[in-house]
Amino acid sequence: MNAKPEKLVEMRGVKLKFADKVILDGVDFSVQKQEILVVMGLSGGGKSTLLGILMGLLKPSAGSVLFKEEDLTKLSRPKLNEARTHIGMVYQNAALVSSMNVRDNVGLPLTELSDKNDKEIDSIVDQKLDLVELKDAKNKLPSELSGGMQKRVGLARALALEPELVLFDEPTAGLDPINGKHIDDLIVQLRDKQKVTAIVVTHEMESAFAVATRMAFLHEGKIILEGTPEEFRHTDNPIVSKFLSAHADDKHAKE
Amino acid sequence: MVWMVRETASEITERIAKHRAPFRLEHFFYQTNRVGVGSVPMVILLSVFIGLTMALLTGYQLQRFGTVMLVPAIVSVSFTREMGPLFTGIVLASRIGAAYTAELGAMIAGGEVDAIEGMGIGAFRYLVTPRILAIFFLTPCLTVISVVSGIVGGMFISSLMLQISYGFFYDQVMTNLLVKDVMAGIVKSFLFGAIIGMIACYKGLSVKGGAVGVGVATTSSVVIAISTVIACDSFCNIVMVTFFP
Numbered sequence: 001m002n003a004k005p006e007k008l009v010e011m012r013g014v015k016l017k018f019a020d021k022v023i024l025d026g027v028d029f030s031v032q033k034q035e036i037l038v039v040m041g042l043s044g045g046g047k048s049t050l051l052g053i054l055m056g057l058l059k060p061s062a063g064s065v066l067f068k069e070e071d072l073t074k075l076s077r078p079k080l081n082e083a084r085t086h087i088g089m090v091y092q093n094a095a096l097v098s099s100m101n102v103r104d105n106v107g108l109p110l111t112e113l114s115d116k117n118d119k120e121i122d123s124i125v126d127q128k129l130d131l132v133e134l135k136d137a138k139n140k141l142p143s144e145l146s147g148g149m150q151k152r153v154g155l156a157r158a159l160a161l162e163p164e165l166v167l168f169d170e171p172t173a174g175l176d177p178i179n180g181k182h183i184d185d186l187i188v189q190l191r192d193k194q195k196v197t198a199i200v201v202t203h204e205m206e207s208a209f210a211v212a213t214r215m216a217f218l219h220e221g222k223i224i225l226e227g228t229p230e231e232f233r234h235t236d237n238p239i240v241s242k243f244l245s246a247h248a249d250d251k252h253a254k255e
Numbered sequence: 256m257v258w259m260v261r262e263t264a265s266e267i268t269e270r271i272a273k274h275r276a277p278f279r280l281e282h283f284f285y286q287t288n289r290v291g292v293g294s295v296p297m298v299i300l301l302s303v304f305i306g307l308t309m310a311l312l313t314g315y316q317l318q319r320f321g322t323v324m325l326v327p328a329i330v331s332v333s334f335t336r337e338m339g340p341l342f343t344g345i346v347l348a349s350r351i352g353a354a355y356t357a358e359l360g361a362m363i364a365g366g367e368v369d370a371i372e373g374m375g376i377g378a379f380r381y382l383v384t385p386r387i388l389a390i391f392f393l394t395p396c397l398t399v400i401s402v403v404s405g406i407v408g409g410m411f412i413s414s415l416m417l418q419i420s421y422g423f424f425y426d427q428v429m430t431n432l433l434v435k436d437v438m439a440g441i442v443k444s445f446l447f448g449a450i451i452g453m454i455a456c457y458k459g460l461s462v463k464g465g466a467v468g469v470g471v472a473t474t475s476s477v478v479i480a481i482s483t484v485i486a487c488d489s490f491c492n493i494v495m496v497t498f499f500p
Contacts, residue, residue: 055373077266091366
């Protein structure tokens, strides 16, 4: 008998308004353990906002956000901070602390939240930087790194506390194809080798299809389609089809 | 601002409940070095010149009435109670307050504060606490340096132009300066430090609109901090003169 897949994250009827503008209008989805859910949608459609809600940085106007069956929107600050240590996030602009070198950036969650000594922290930092192939950049400041390298350091930092869930906000946006592919490979590797669950927000089609085990399309504040990459390729949903074909046309034009 | 203080206090309580230090000592010492050591030359320079000018102008007025010997008492008491804390406050509001606001504002604009908060570290506790504590504890120290520098400036010009010897000046300072004058200056300077730190951090964490927003917040932080320090100084003087004459 097959075991029922375990839900790690679930959003139920999540709504968010800024003043009179509705950003999310009842978002429902769930993510099973070791899945990579790719959330796509038009720019400014609320994809990054969704991640902000999952991190507890934004509070939804309605609905619930369950992480390991606990509602993040109802947790007290200490419990929310505790939950956050199980979630890593890679930001669109990397969001590294600009005054700290790479070593200190990656080690920041460890120095602040764990009881590990400097030697142990150094060893974990080395291990994570090795994973993203940036061990040589340990003493550099973020300003001395390229955009792709900064994102990889951001990923190393997100992985420092061995999170169960990693959120990626446009991980390949603005990167050249080689760096973009490198990030995609890392996301897949994380799932395969470290059993990490991921939610990836992107509008880069190639990247989306390369990493996704499941996909969701966010449009006008709602998930209008959810399914496997294969189901997405053959969808007859007019908005999603238009989105995918626009990307295909763009790709052909570039070729 | 109440929101910032409440969140910071809540994060500190959370850390203490987990038997962890509320902030890293190395961050606190880094900030104290910046606030304190970094500000010493400017505080000394300004205070010497202000003390010197004050003694000179007071002396010339008092000479007309034959009471020039009151200069040491006037300079020392007014510098200890008023000028020292006030000028230190103004120097720190413009030098450190502006730096705090610009730094935190740039971190907000770059998403760094959200990233720290998202890791569960507690951005307020991590960023605000060492900064406010540093300026709170270092303002009185700088005030003492400012007072001594101002009196030395006054002593120097009195000897040079008002024919008051160093020995007489020193004796007069020691005779006329009371413990309550020193306490008044020190208490005010603690208050000014806390005001500047809180306004600067609050303005930095409330930045909206990227680089322009950082500029606007920094200007606003300095203007509000200086105005509040001056207003608070007047209020403290009224209270002290009324209740501790």
